[in-house]
Amino acid sequence: MSLYYEAASILTNADSTGGSLKSRIFNKKDLKSKPAQVFALVTEASKWSGVLKDVVEKSGLLKEERKLTPVLALLLTHDLLLSKGGVAAPANHVLKLAITRHKARLNAELVKLRIKRGCGSLEQLREQVNSGGDETTTAPNGSPAESIQHPRWVRINALRTSLDTQLSTTFVGYNKADDLAPVLSASGSSKLLYLDPHIPNLIALPPRADFAKSPAYLAGQIIFQDKASCFPAYLLDVQPEDEDIIDACAAPGNKTTHLSAILSERVDSGMPKGRAPKIFAYEKDKRRSIILDKMVKIAGADKNVRVKVAKDFLATKPDSLEMEHVRALLLDPSCSGSGIVGRDDSVKVYLPDPKSAEATNTLSRKSKKRKRPKAGVETPETPATPLEVEESAPEIAAQDGTELKDRLKALSTFQLHLLTHAMRFPNARKITYSTCSIHFEENEGVVFGALTSPIAKERGWKILLRDEQVDGMRKWEKRGIWEEDKFDGGFSKEKWKADVLDGCIRCEKGTEEGTMGFFAAALVRDSTFEAAEPASEVIEENGEEEEWSGFSDDDTGPSELATVQAPASTKVKKLKHKR
Ligand SMILES: C[S@@+](CC[C@H](N)C(=O)[O-])C[C@H]1O[C@@H](n2cnc3c(N)ncnc32)[C@H](O)[C@@H]1O
Numbered sequence: 236m237s238l239y240y241e242a243a244s245i246l247t248n249a250d251s252t253g254g255s256l257k258s259r260i261f262n263k264k265d266l267k268s269k270p271a272q273v274f275a276l277v278t279e280a281s282k283w284s285g286v287l288k289d290v291v292e293k294s295g296l297l298k299e300e301r302k303l304t305p306v307l308a309l310l311l312t313h314d315l316l317l318s319k320g321g322v323a324a325p326a327n328h329v330l331k332l333a334i335t336r337h338k339a340r341l342n343a344e345l346v347k348l349r350i351k352r353g354c355g356s357l358e359q360l361r362e363q364v365n366s367g368g369d370e371t372t373t374a375p376n377g378s379p380a381e382s383i384q385h386p387r388w389v390r391i392n393a394l395r396t397s398l399d400t401q402l403s404t405t406f407v408g409y410n411k412a413d414d415l416a417p418v419l420s421a422s423g424s425s426k427l428l429y430l431d432p433h434i435p436n437l438i439a440l441p442p443r444a445d446f447a448k449s450p451a452y453l454a455g456q457i458i459f460q461d462k463a464s465c466f467p468a469y470l471l472d473v474q475p476e477d478e479d480i481i482d483a484c485a486a487p488g489n490k491t492t493h494l495s496a497i498l499s500e501r502v503d504s505g506m507p508k509g510r511a512p513k514i515f516a517y518e519k520d521k522r523r524s525i526i527l528d529k530m531v532k533i534a535g536a537d538k539n540v541r542v543k544v545a546k547d548f549l550a551t552k553p554d555s556l557e558m559e560h561v562r563a564l565l566l567d568p569s570c571s572g573s574g575i576v577g578r579d580d581s582v583k584v585y586l587p588d589p590k591s592a593e594a595t596n597t598l599s600r601k602s603k604k605r606k607r608p609k610a611g612v613e614t615p616e617t618p619a620t621p622l623e624v625e626e627s628a629p630e631i632a633a634q635d636g637t638e639l640k641d642r643l644k645a646l647s648t649f650q651l652h653l654l655t656h657a658m659r660f661p662n663a664r665k666i667t668y669s670t671c672s673i674h675f676e677e678n679e680g681v682v683f684g685a686l687t688s689p690i691a692k693e694r695g696w697k698i699l700l701r702d703e704q705v706d707g708m709r710k711w712e713k714r715g716i717w718e719e720d721k722f723d724g725g726f727s728k729e730k731w732k733a734d735v736l737d738g739c740i741r742c743e744k745g746t747e748e749g750t751m752g753f754f755a756a757a758l759v760r761d762s763t764f765e766a767a768e769p770a771s772e773v774i775e776e777n778g779e780e781e782e783w784s785g786f787s788d789d790d791t792g793p794s795e796l797a798t799v800q801a802p803a804s805t806k807v808k809k810l811k812h813k814r
Pocket residue numbers: 464483484485486487488489490491517518519520523546547548549567568569570790791792793797799
C-alpha cells in the first residue's frame with residue numbers, strides 16, 4: 236500500500252524534482268500507485284488542507300500517533316472523512332488502523348468547524364472550499380490566511396468565437412467590474428468579470444472561478460492565459476503583409492494560438508487575395524510538440540499554423556528558401572520561471588502543527604508522558620506555514636547566490652543565442668522577445684546584448700520604442716529596469732539606453748495588476764536599412780568563444796514542463812562592449 240506514502244513524497248517534493256505537480260506525478264517512473272489516483276488525492280487534500288489542518292490539530296492526532304507525519308495525517312484524514320471510498324488500504328494496514336481509531340474525534344472536530352463556518356451540511360462546506368470561500372477564514376498559524384490575489388485570466392479565442400458571443404453565453408448574467416480590485420477579492424462563484432483595458436479579448440474572473448469543465452473551454456473558445464503572457468503576440472502586431480511568422484519556442488502553444496487569432500482577424504478583414512501567411516511553430520521537445528499540436532487543433536489554429544514537431548529553432552537556416560518569407564518572429568524561450576505565481580503554478584498546503592494541540596485535548600494529556608521521537612525520524616519538523624509546491628523551477632529558489640548566478644548566466648547565454656539567431660533571418664522586420672522571469676540578466680540584459688551584437692549592427696536591428704508600440708502596450712506603465720553591476724559593458728549614449736529601457740515592458744507578480752512576473756520587448760528593423768552604425772557601439776568580438784555546456788531547465792510554459800538541454804556543440808560568441 237504505497238498510495239499515501241507516495242502522495243506524501245510528492246507533496247513534500249522529496250525528490251526535489253522540478254515541474255508541475257501533474258508532470259511530476261505522471262512522469263514519475265517508479266510510481267506504484269495509479270498516477271491519476273495520486274494526483275486526485277494530492278490536489279483534493281491540498282484544497283481541503285486549510286480545514287483539515289485545524290481538524291487534525293484540535294483532535295490531537297499527531298500527539299497520539301507517532302507513525303504519522305503531518306503530511307500523512309492530512310492525506311489520511313482527507314480520505315477518512317471526505318472521500319467516498321474511505322481510506323484506500325486493507326483494514327489491518329498500519330496507517331488505516333492509525334487513522335480509523337480516531338475517526339469519532341476527527342469527525343467531531345470537522346462538525347464543530349463546519350458549524351463555526353456557518354455551513355449547515357458537509358455539502359455546504361464542500362461548496363465553500365471548492366469556491367475558495369475558506370481562503371479568507373482559514374488560518375495556517377491562527378492568523379488569517381493570505382487570500383489568493385491572482386485573477387483567473389481568460390482569453391477569448393477569436394478563432395472560435397467572439398467576446399460578444401461569450402458575454403451572452405458562457406458569461407451571461409455576469410456584472411462588469413469597473414476595475415480589477417473587486418474581481419480579485421470575489422469568491423469563485425461570484426458572477427463578476429473585468430474586461431482588460433490593455434489586451435483585446437481578455438477578461439479577468441475571480442481567482443477561484445472554475446471553467447475547466449465549461450463547454451466553451453472544452454470547445455477551445457476560451458483559453459486560460461495570464462495577462463502578461465498575452466503581451467508578446469499582441470506586441471508583435473502581426474499584419475497580413477508580414478507573410479510568414481515564426482514562433483521559435485512554441486509549446487504548449489498559448490502564444491502560437493494567440494498569434495494565429497490576431498493574424499486570422501486581420502487576414503479576414505480586407506486582405507487582397509494572394510499567398511496566405513503562415514505561422515511556423517517550432518518546438519524542440521517531442522512530448523511538448525504533441526501537446527502543442529493538440530492545443531493548436533483545439534483552438535482551431537491549424538488553418539494558419541504549421542507545427543514543427545521536435546524541431547530545434549537553432550537548426551533552422553535563415554537563408555534557406557523556406558525562410559524567405561519570414562518577416563516576424565516571436566521568441567519566448569525557456570527561462571528560470573521566477574515570475575510565475577499563483578494558483579496556476581502551485582498548490583498551497585496547510586500542514587497541521589504536531590505541537591499545536593498541547594494543552595487542548597484529552598488525547599494530548601496522555602501523549603505528554605511519552606518522549607518525543609528524535610526529530611526527523613517519525614515526525615519531522617514541518618512548517619506550519621503553507622508549503623508551496625511550485626510548478627516550475629523550484630530549485631532555483633533553493634539555490635544559493637552563486638548557483639543562481641551561474642544558472643542565470645547559462646540561461647541568458649542560451650537566450651541571447653536564440654535572439655541573435657532570430658536576427659539573422661534576412662527578411663525579418665520584427666521580433667518579440669519575452670520571458671516569465673524577473674531577473675535582469677534574462678531580460679534587459681539579453682536585449683542589450685542582442686542590440687549591441689554584430690548582427691544587430693549588420694542588419695540594423697533596434698528597439699521598438701514605446702511610442703511605436705500598439706496602443707495597449709504603449710499605455711502599460713511598468714517599463715524596463717537597469718542593474719549596473721549586472722551588465723558586462725556600458726554605453727556612452729545615456730539617451731539611447733533610456734529609450735531602450737522605455738521600450739522594454741515589465742510585469743510584476745503579486746501586485747494589484749494581477750499579472751505574473753514577466754518581461755517583453757520588441758526589436759525592429761526598417762525595410763530600407765543599409766548597413767550603418769547602430770545606436771550603441773560594439774567594439775569587436777574578442778575572439779573568445781564560450782562552449783555551451785547545456786543546462787537542465789524546468790520549462791516555464793504555463794501548464795507543462797520539459798527538460799531543456801541546449802545542444803552541447805553550440806558555440807556562443809562572447810561580445811565585448813565599450814564602456
Ligand atoms: C517558455 S516555453 C514556451 C511557452 C509558449 N511560448 C507558450 O506561450 O505556450 C519554452 C519552450 O521552448 C522550447 N525550446 C527551448 N529551446 C528550444 C529550441 N532551441 N528550439 C525550439 N524550442 C525550444 C522548450 O521545450 C519549451 O517548450
